[in-house]
Amino acid sequence: MFSYYGALNSEVYEFTKPVGHSINGDIEYYRERLQSCGGRILEAGVGTGRMLIPLLEAGMTVDGIDYSPEMLAVCRTRMAERSLNAELYEGNLQHFSLPHKYEAIVMPTGSFLLIEKREESINAMKCMYEHLVPGGRFIVDIFLPDYTGTDFACGNVYTTTHELPSGDVITMEQKVVEVDFLRQHWVSYLKYEKWRKGNLLQTELQRFALRWYGIEEFRLLLESVGFKDIVCSANYQYGAEPDHEKQTFTFEARK
Numbered sequence: 001m002f003s004y005y006g007a008l009n010s011e012v013y014e015f016t017k018p019v020g021h022s023i024n025g026d027i028e029y030y031r032e033r034l035q036s037c038g039g040r041i042l043e044a045g046v047g048t049g050r051m052l053i054p055l056l057e058a059g060m061t062v063d064g065i066d067y068s069p070e071m072l073a074v075c076r077t078r079m080a081e082r083s084l085n086a087e088l089y090e091g092n093l094q095h096f097s098l099p100h101k102y103e104a105i106v107m108p109t110g111s112f113l114l115i116e117k118r119e120e121s122i123n124a125m126k127c128m129y130e131h132l133v134p135g136g137r138f139i140v141d142i143f144l145p146d147y148t149g150t151d152f153a154c155g156n157v158y159t160t161t162h163e164l165p166s167g168d169v170i171t172m173e174q175k176v177v178e179v180d181f182l183r184q185h186w187v188s189y190l191k192y193e194k195w196r197k198g199n200l201l202q203t204e205l206q207r208f209a210l211r212w213y214g215i216e217e218f219r220l221l222l223e224s225v226g227f228k229d230i231v232c233s234a235n236y237q238y239g240a241e242p243d244h245e246k247q248t249f250t251f252e253a254r255k
Contacts, residue, residue, distance in 0.1 A: 005047075005068035008192035008204040012162055012170055013071070014048045019078050024248060026108050026141070027054050029236035033139060033252065034060060039103035042131065044093055044124075045111035049075035056084045065089040065096060094123040101133045107140040110248070116185075116209040125225045132255040138227060139252045144245050145186065145212055152179050152186065169195045174208075186210045215242060215249055227253035 005013075022028060030051060034041060037060060043052050046064030048071050055062045056079070063086055066072050072088050079086060089098060093115065105128045115121045128138050145152065154176050162170045171193045178187035190206040213221070215232060222230055230253040234242040242249055 004206065005066075005071050006204050006206065007070045008170060008194055008202060009190075009206055010048060010068065010070040010074050011164070011194075012172060012192065014074055015162055015164060015170075017048075017050050019049050019053045021050055023109055025236045026248075027051055029238075029250070030106055030108055030139065031055060031058055033238065034104055034106070037103045039133065040100050042098070042100075042102045042105045044105060044107045044128065045114070046075060046088065047071045047111075049078045051106075051108055052086060053078060053082065053084060056086055057082070063087040063089065063098070063100065063102075065091050065093065065098070067092055093127065094120045096127055096131075098131060100131075102131055102136055103133055104137045104139060105132060107138075110141050110143050112140050113142060113210050113212055116211055118211065121211065122221065122225065125221065125227075129225050129227065129255055134255060136255050137252055138222075138255070139250065141248055141250050142213055142218055143248050144214075145210065146246070152176070154179055167196070168201070171195070184212050186212075218249075218251060222251060222253050227255065229254040 020027065031054065034055065041055065041060055041062045043062060043064045046052050046066045052062055052064050052075065064075065067090065069090055072090055075088060089096070112121065115124055132138065156176045158174045160172050164170065173191045174188050176188045187207065187209045190208050192204040192206070193200060194202040219230055219232065230251060231239060232242060233250045234240045234247040236248065236250060
């Protein structure tokens with residue numbers, strides 16, 4: 001069985017993207033866009049709390065949902081270290097039902113692209129829509145893959161090594177197993193191995209899939225669910241028109 005964001009994956013994620021680590025200014029952007037929210041905010045795909053915790057520290061009321069119990073366990077630990085509290089839910093983004101309605105739902109850092117099937121992506125959008133108050137906002141990042149890169153050659157294998165503060169080492173081997181340009185879909189297998197003084201402690205396998213969308217395609221998907229007042233911004237500059245395929249595109253839409 002392939003794990004989905006298990007213990008080793010969560011450990012590597014937290015090591016490479018710790019709490020407060022801003023990716024090209026995304027934390028600052030979301031904090032600015034959300035500062036007017038007086039109600040509840042939901043982060044979908046909250047992970048280990050990289051963005052959730054800075055938003056909490058800014059005085060916002062933020063809940064989180066993720067389907068990985070290992071990721072959520074790390075997030076709870078990091079909140080406790082800072083004497084912070086938030087409601088965290090373990091659930092599938094395509095079929096969740098929470099007790100609150102939200103003034104904003106956010107999904108930063110391209111996490112939406114990790115929803116593998118197109119119909120599941122649409123179901124997730126519908127869930128977000130239903131969990132917003134009237135006039136509430138859905139803010140979500142997407143990006144386009146680098147078609148010219150060797151990542152899109154089936155069979156290619158890449159290995160990275162992470163030396164942890166504890167002295168342990170986690171190696172990650174990634175093998176590209178499927179590339180489908182027609183259906184905008186890419187799959188690789190990841191193998192994590194944790195080592196201590198030359199001894200293998202733990203192994204974990206992960207199936208990692210990515211589904212991408214064009215800008216106008218994504219806008220039409222949002223509209224089909226019922227979202228309106230849609231703004232697409234490039235590289236975390238609100239209202240900046242996209243002009244390059246390597247930019248990050250942030251959509252903000254209202255219910």
